[in-house]
Amino acid sequence: MRNFQTRGLVLLTFVVFGVISLAALSLAQGGNAAAPAVGGGGRGRAAVPTGPTPRTPDGKPDLSGLWNGGGSGGNIASALPRGETLPLLPSAAKLLASRQAKDDPESNCLPAGVPRGAPYPWRWVTAPGYVYFLFEGNIHSYRQIFTDGRKHPADPDPTWYGHSIGSWDGDTFVIDTVGYNDKFWFDFVGTPHTEQLHTIERFTRTNLGTLVNEVTIDDPGAFSKPFKVTFTARLAPKGDELMEYICQENNPDVPHLVGPAVAP
């Protein structure tokens, strides 16, 4: 009996440790799970809905919904495949090392850019010719993705979200974006990029509650080669909606941020 209890405790310890490790990993990957987004320890929140991938009448996966996570947060390098490191060029490594916490655009209520996430939900909206991401955090802004077959302009003005075109590759929705400015940071530690940034986001809704975002980041101005990072968004609990979040309303923190840019 005593032996049985001991074994039970050992098993319980392993199970609890496993669950916690996964949660910690998700946090390290920057809002990769619903947990960090709900806040307050997630009290009173329903679990992520489960079920098969929903589809639209044309048979394609329906990616619309209210999502939590799915982007970078603390340090984008934590979303690399195991064992890989960021292929930073010396100039980018130097810039990364020099960045100060007070200068993080996110802390200054400026957009998070791509693929950085925020600790608040965002809604995927599909409309004829367009896909929109409506962000609650990330300063209450939006992304516009053209799905009418147009190409990128030859020389787009650099912007926070760039020029995005979307198309299907089987059951995966692919967003190709160029024309970024170099102002946003990929994460809290300040991983940089240049205006040469080109991202390819591959969104796959693997089931009702899960949206996997595999991002190829190609920026010959900051990295010696393209690399891939993967994030997972979780469907918000039923009944949750976007709420107003005007970051500029009352942000006295910036003068009190001291020292180098660091993960939360």
Next chain:
Amino acid sequence: MRLKLIAPLMAIVLIAVALPVFAHHSFSAQYDANKPITLKGVVTRFEWTNPHARIFIDVTDENGKVTSWNLELGSPNILARAGWTRKALAVGDKVAVEGALAKDGSKMANARTVTLASGKTVFAGSSGGDTPTAAPPPAR
């Protein structure tokens, strides 16, 4: 044997509940988790605003000197989704706030828990990690 196993299990559980909530700025760039503080005072203002709700309290020391503190909570959205309301606190309420001091020496702190006049301790949506036993404040 069983006690030996229970101790690390409890430690793991405590670590789990201390995981931080992401804010729009880095907790550790503004606050020092190694400088915990408990402030007892009277609410002079409760700002239900983004990106952070804030409690302003006046703390009177043993010599009668009053110091005003600016205490950061999670955002109203994070707090509301977890049970807070904008009416949870009112001017004149006596509270005790436990949290972490600002690194730059200003009279600011990141609140981890708020103990209400009723004696009930509630969580504060801290980006530095919440306290496991704390619940949202009761409706009023």
